[in-house]
Amino acid sequence: MRVELQHISKTFGRVRANQDISLTFEGGRIYAILGENGAGKSTLMKIMSGYQSADSGAILVNDQPVTLSAPTSAIAHGIGMLYQDPLDFPPFTVLENFIAGRPGGLFPDSENARRTLLTLAERFGFALDPDAYVDMLTIGERQQLEILRLLSLNVQMLVLDEPTTGISAEQKSALFSVLKSLARDEGMAIILVSHKLEDVIELCDHAFVLRRGRLVGEKTIPCPISDLVALMFGKVIERQERPAAVCGAPVLSVQDLRMVSHRLTVEHVSLEVCAAEVIGLAGLDGSGQAEFMRACTGLYPPEHGVIHLHGRDMTRTPYHAFKQAGVAFLPAGRMEEGLIKGMTLSQHFALTLPSRAPWVNWMRARRMTGERIQHFNVKGRPGSPIQTLSGGNQQRFALSLLPQRLRLLLLEHPTRGLDVESANYIWEQLLTRRADGTAIVFISAELDEIVAYSDRILVFFGGRVTLVEDPAEMSANRLGELIGGRL
Amino acid sequence: MASSTRQRLPSGAGMTWRYVLDLLPAILAPFFGIAAALLIIVLILEWQGADPQVAWNYVYEGTLESAAKRADMVAFWMPLAITSFGLVLAYTAGLWNIGVEGQIMIGAIGATWAVRLFAESSSPPLGLRLGRDGILFLCFVFAALAGALWALVAAVLKTRGGVNEIFSGVALNFIAQTFNMYLISNGGPWQPPGSRATETARFPENARLPSFEEYRRLSPTTIYITIGAFVVVALIMYVSRWGLQLRAQGKNRKSAFLLGVRTDRNVLGAMALCGSMAGLAGAFRVLAPDVTKLTATPSGGIGFLAILVVLLASMSAILTPFVSFVFAVLSKGGQRLESGFQWDHDLLLDRSLVRVLQSTIVLMVVLAFGARNRFFPPRSAQPAVDDDDVDRT
Known part of the structure; x- marks a missing residue:
């Protein structure tokens, strides 16, 4: 045969x-x-x-x-x-x-x-x-x-x-x-x-x-298992030199989290994220990163453990409380979770702009949309339905929808499906936010992205996590082994 | 960047022409549907050996020919329209409120209850001795609240229990019908003593809606309330932030939630408002000057008809009054046609054929919309041919 x-x-x-x-x-x-x-x-x-x-x-x-x-x-x-x-x-x-x-x-x-x-x-x-x-x-x-x-x-x-x-x-x-x-x-x-x-x-x-x-x-x-990881995730490039994170006040503090789904139990997850820090979540798909991220934004109630935001206990509070506390979450499926097919760019803005008035100020919404899409380099007009934009433009637009002041930004595969240029642009925007003091936690299936942008890395495997304190000192092989389950 | 965007747009006149071309299929679809339906109806009647012209005369005569018939048709149109307005809100929010039929019935029961409490009782609550206007006002309030509460049962089951509103709606319709029958049949508490008819006694004089001098069966009050409901719904849909939120969650509930919309709260609000309008329709039906009693079928299928109206109007608040008008004509005309089928020697056909003819129109219009979406998809639904997204996974 x-x-x-x-x-x-x-x-x-x-x-x-x-x-x-x-x-x-x-x-x-x-x-x-x-x-x-x-x-x-x-x-x-x-x-x-x-x-x-x-x-x-x-x-x-x-x-x-x-x-x-x-x-x-x-x-x-x-x-x-x-x-x-x-x-x-x-x-x-x-x-x-x-x-x-x-x-x-x-x-x-x-x-x-x-x-x-x-x-x-x-x-x-x-x-x-x-x-x-x-x-x-x-x-x-x-x-x-x-x-x-x-x-x-x-x-x-x-x-x-x-x-x-x-x-x-x-x-x-x-x-x-x-x-x-x-x-x-x-x-x-x-x-x-x-x-x-x-x-x-x-x-x-x-x-x-x-x-x-x-x-x-x-x-x-x-x-070696790391060879296979390198093929699956792409080549690990050398990390760019970049000023080390000046760790500000702790923004997110997670202690001994335990999350149970029908596939997997993730246990003993503890993490402190401080302002202006970027944490990469690495691991094979379905190792618990997605559940962890959703737990940190009130979308997935943990079975055990506590989550503090700026010292406030947020365990089992609803998503809207997290949102009001300055947390934003951008899931991987843009058109499924995040953007609304059939609505135009300015309708999205009108929906998300904070306002106490019971009516929509369409003039203001259109003007704001025009300004923001120009600033974020979105190719489209305020009246374009969102699904007519390309993937990269949709992602840039999703970023432009986020409130301007954020304490914590959680991103799931922020550059999946984008070409190199679009991906770099997204990261430029994210690093600007980091410079303003926003803490960033992201999931990626690209090892080079994780290594290039993370100040620390949390590796998920089989329901357990390993924290990598200093990715600069870490060899690509070692990271590959961690992802593949060789502790 | 801005200049490159502009280059891709055609010039002014070309653009206008393109918009017209885009709109044409949308406007023509219902016309083609109705034309196809009329053709099929003519064929069916010819095949049955009946004269289509005679049949049309019955429909026309039953609805539009005389001022009195037009008034009767409007009396039927108002409850249908107000129910449809409420459904526009629910359906826009993605809530398939099948329970609207039950909400009409419970609204009718609520209005009747108010009549019994304030008009018929010798010792009204709080010692309120009201005039006709006060009593009628309370009837409408009771009907709206009862309809809203009945709709909220389905809404709470959905947000708290994850029960699909279609299933709870079917069950609640059945319960409402059963409860109504309990009240008015077999010695039920609201059946007059000694009566064998499944209905309440006629309401007293001070609980009857005012009617027009020359058209005794039509009440101006129902027209005012319906217009008011239309204004409320149009403001919500076209001006308010809440309407935008309903639209967003109807298109994608998960995304709307993540963008900060309180989706559960809006489900309760939209259902309650829809239920209260259905409840008012129920009040129209029992308080109508030619009825003034709670009957075994207070709704008469208006809820299900309203569902069709809203679907055919593609949930547009502006189109709903017109589509509900067409359905009012078809329904009232159908009733006249039924008697024609029974007695007219040129038309001796089975009465149930009227339902077939009405359903044919609905099917054909829906089919025309389906054909439009398949062969002329609206521009917004077409994926963009964009320059920078060719080689991606």
């Missing part, structure tokens, strides 16, 4: 999800496709499994070009996909799910299917009861069922999307040993799509790394 992707490109609107990606997968090996959220992993996998079609490029199976028009045609060519959430029918039994999707007319041969299922399960050491109902199974067992179903359809290549999310440690080691034996003994090609570096290091022979829709590199494993 040999699958070759040639020059695959796919765009959604103006987002280039995949750009000219060429990869080759050989039977008998286990591959990893690594990348942060939004790097283009899922799109590539959906193209390979026939769920979506590429805009351009070719897929070759055993040197024959193929057209994968639907998941069934991918399976017919021997490519099977295991989705993150198992695609089964919970009200049915294991056996019924096993039969569903198999070729064979109106009256499926259930005795035959039961024999196949049991033989396969025995071979891989899965304890699956054919008559059990699927909604009683764990995620790990449902995954096992799905693997057996794909194997019974004679797939030669198995693609697994984040398979270790939500399964127990035993199930994970069982899964990994099965995957290893499928590769070694059956000559199958296994592809693990993940952003979990430890899984990749443990299981895979070879890693492809995607970033911003492009294939940015590949590594044969074993290799």
Whole structure:
């Protein structure tokens, strides 16, 4: 089995999800496709499994070009996909799910299917009861069922999307040993799509790394974990010389915060941020940075711990109290959280300008909008609907909407999706605010951005945090290891 | 930078022409919808062997032909319009207030309660012996408060309990209907002793709305109140900061909240105001000079009709009076047409066909709007072809 992707490109609107990606997968090996959220992993996998079609490029199976028009045609060519959430029918039994999707007319041969299922399960050491109902199974067992179903359809290549999310440690080691034996003994090609570096290091022979829709590199494993981090996050550049933060009065003080979400528990987070300080929050996506930031602005109630703003206890106060205390929060999804599609620039200003009058002074709103968008170099007119602006302009506009005096500014991926010039402009604006005494806390998936602008760095991994006091003294490798979980 | 922006704009005359071109589909869409609907209706009638001209004569005769018929039509138009004005606020804020039908009923009950307390009772509360104006004023206050409270139940369930207002609205409509039936049927507390009719007794003289000399079924009071409600809603929607906030949270509740809008408070406010206008509509219906009693169906489906009105008017406060007028004509004309279908030998058709014809118009207009959005998307909805955003992920 040999699958070759040639020059695959796919765009959604103006987002280039995949750009000219060429990869080759050989039977008998286990591959990893690594990348942060939004790097283009899922799109590539959906193209390979026939769920979506590429805009351009070719897929070759055993040197024959193929057209994968639907998941069934991918399976017919021997490519099977295991989705993150198992695609089964919970009200049915294991056996019924096993039969569903198999070729064979109106009256499926259930005795035959039961024999196949049991033989396969025995071979891989899965304890699956054919008559059990699927909604009683764990995620790990449902995954096992799905693997057996794909194997019974004679797939030669198995693609697994984040398979270790939500399964127990035993199930994970069982899964990994099965995957290893499928590769070694059956000559199958296994592809693990993940952003979990430890899984990749443990299981895979070879890693492809995607970033911003492009294939940015590949590594044969074993290799140092920091090499993979560097590929995922971009090159770590040398930090610019910049006056050290003159630490002013403490603005934000967080003590022993504990945040619980359905995915993850983050514990023992403590941090003091002083005026005119920039704190970078580093870590793989979903390590708790987003929850921490939302807790610091009253949007996510912590289970334990206290949050002080200028010495005032703000734990479990609502968002509006934080806003009045001079805290601003700019989330990553600009059009989902922050700007309002269908409203014009001056309508946004009229909405946010502080005013006691019950009516809107449209003259003033329009004039203010004109001044601010000129000052922030936003390409657009006061009457333009916000969605007609480009990403960079939207971000500059979102910044121009913030109150002029702020104590604490929380930013989630402030330059995601922007080109270098726009990103630099955003940071110029942010550093001006810092010079005025605003403390800044930001999340970024770009290591160079974190290193370049942070006075201190808080690294999140697996629900724990490590504070890096002096990023200037820190080697890029060491930071990569912290992000990858090597403490 | 400023000069580069200017260069991309076409010159004055060209720009005006482009705006007109942009507006054309928006203006023409409802006309095409209505034209298509009329064509289909003519085809249906021809196919059923009826003369469309005769059918139209019935509609015209039932609504617009004589001054008396026009007055009847206006008496139906006012409660429909005031309910629609309230719904403009709720729908602008993104609140699908399906419960408006129940709010009308509870408003009708509230007005009736005020009549019983202040006009019929021998010992009114606080010893208030009021004249007709005072009693009617309290009827409207009671109706507005009752409608607002009923709407607030749905609003609080939404903000505190996360219950979708559509589901709570359906339930509250049912409860309101049941409560009304409890009051006036099977020896209920408001059914006159010895009566078997599911309605209250007629209200006393001093609880009847004044009416026009020559058109006894139309009351000027309802017209004044409706105009007042229109002014309030138009001011909120076009002038006030609150209206802008409602618009913002209707388009994106999360963003509006993050920009500092108190979204939960506004949900309560918009629902309460919408409910109070629906409650007033309920009062119009029971106090109407030709009714003056609480019946089994005080709303008569006006709430659901108002939902259609607001959707067809695309939540525009300015368009709502006109669209509600069209619906008033269709409804009243439909009633006349129904009797035509029953008795006229040229038109002997099933009465339910009237509903089919009315629904055809709604469907076609909605379809025309859908077609416009698909084939001529409004300029604001088109993504910009901007110069500096080509190579991004």
